[in-house]
Amino acid sequence: MGFSEFLGNERIVSALRGMLRRERVPSALLFTGPRGIGKYALARMFAQAANCERLKDDFCGECDPCKKISRLADPAPLIELGLAERGESADSAMVERMPLLIETNPDVWLIVPDPVRLRTPVARPMIRVGQLRAVQRAAYFQPHGRRRVFILDGADTMRWNDADLFLKILEEPPDSATLILLAPTPDSLLPTIRSRCLQFHFAPVREEHMEAFLKERTDAKAPERELLSQLSCGSPGMALTLDLQESSRLRRIILTLLEQAVTGEKSGQIFAATAQLAKREKESFENILDLFYSLLSDVLEFSQGQTHSLPRNPDLRRELEALGRKVNFEWILRATQGLDVLDSRLRRNVGRQLGLDAHIASLATR
Numbered sequence: 136m137g138f139s140e141f142l143g144n145e146r147i148v149s150a151l152r153g154m155l156r157r158e159r160v161p162s163a164l165l166f167t168g169p170r171g172i173g174k175y176a177l178a179r180m181f182a183q184a185a186n187c188e189r190l191k192d193d194f195c196g197e198c199d200p201c202k203k204i205s206r207l208a209d210p211a212p213l214i215e216l217g218l219a220e221r222g223e224s225a226d227s228a229m230v231e232r233m234p235l236l237i238e239t240n241p242d243v244w245l246i247v248p249d250p251v252r253l254r255t256p257v258a259r260p261m262i263r264v265g266q267l268r269a270v271q272r273a274a275y276f277q278p279h280g281r282r283r284v285f286i287l288d289g290a291d292t293m294r295w296n297d298a299d300l301f302l303k304i305l306e307e308p309p310d311s312a313t314l315i316l317l318a319p320t321p322d323s324l325l326p327t328i329r330s331r332c333l334q335f336h337f338a339p340v341r342e343e344h345m346e347a348f349l350k351e352r353t354d355a356k357a358p359e360r361e362l363l364s365q366l367s368c369g370s371p372g373m374a375l376t377l378d379l380q381e382s383s384r385l386r387r388i389i390l391t392l393l394e395q396a397v398t399g400e401k402s403g404q405i406f407a408a409t410a411q412l413a414k415r416e417k418e419s420f421e422n423i424l425d426l427f428y429s430l431l432s433d434v435l436e437f438s439q440g441q442t443h444s445l446p447r448n449p450d451l452r453r454e455l456e457a458l459g460r461k462v463n464f465e466w467i468l469r470a471t472q473g474l475d476v477l478d479s480r481l482r483r484n485v486g487r488q489l490g491l492d493a494h495i496a497s498l499a500t501r
């Protein structure tokens with residue numbers, strides 16, 4: 136147990152280990168990269184190493200703080216517990232009064248976007264101002280052990296006016312605390328916040344490492360492993376949770392939607408298909424948008440005649456090539472711009488079906 140178990144991004148790992156070794160740990164770190172790439176796992180390991188009682192070059196995984204912090208490896212049941220404590224019918228005021236804070240060791244807090252269960256099912260989970268206030272208060276307490284670590288997963292979901300509060304902590308950084316912000320991209324955070332963090336961008340894990348990892352951790356056969364690795368774009372966490380059958384089915388539905396959009400099928404049919412898609416409980420709307428982007432980027436390559444390149448969706452190559460021949464660059468540009476608008480609307484919690492219908496309808500080429 137230790138940093139050696141972390142997959143990929145060796146340069147980031149060794150930079151963090153160097154800081155811990157020299158005891159020169161910055162007060163704010165920003166980890167960016169796609170979902171499942173390991174940002175959270177490495178933040179948790181950092182918290183362990185910063186508090187390990189037997190730290191030499193690596194954390195031991197055996198001492199009391201190491202063990203307690205390692206419970207954060209699977210945060211889902213802890214989040215459920217926190218929500219249950221607050222009660223199922225929490226209103227907005229209650230959500231701020233009893234902020235969701237995950238703590239398995241007094242020095243290490245995990246802050247996640249609060250999946251508040253209000254009546255609107257499309258409400259996007261976000262980091263609430265109550266959570267930020269709690270962090271602000273706790274950041275200046277002396278640690279019980281060596282260092283307080285606050286991991287803010289989904290830091291990009293904090294509202295911009297709340298971010299000012301957060302900025303105050305970064306402007307007067309506590310001596311014995313480190314905030315680790317996790318976000319998909321640097322520009323999903325305000326520049327004022329971004330510039331006060333030491334930034335690390337996580338790159339996709341190399342093909343051969345993914346292959347070895349999937350071989351060890353799954354029962355998947357070689358062709359499936361290859362597909363998992365490609366579909367997850369070198370993201371181990373995503374590859375582990377990806378259900379190939381489910382993914383194939385969902386991508387085919389989206390492909391059909393795109394094909395219908397190209398030929399300008401009757402909108403009623405598209406709406407029905409869209410409704411079905413948007414109501415899917417299992418996949419988040421963000422995942423569906425990601426799949427749209429992924430298929431469109433293949434269509435773009437094929438429309439430019441790049442037939443020898445390796446598509447992101449190799450199992451749908453034939454269909455995507457056919458679609459690529461039917462559309463031009465402008466159409467794809469319109470399609471991706473439409474998705475960008477949807478994506479930003481999503482952040483403002485606009486009804487999901489409304490947005491998707493409008494998008495598909497606007498893509499008819501005639």
Ligand SMILES: [Zn+2]
Binds near residue numbers: 186195199
């Ligand atoms: Zn330890």
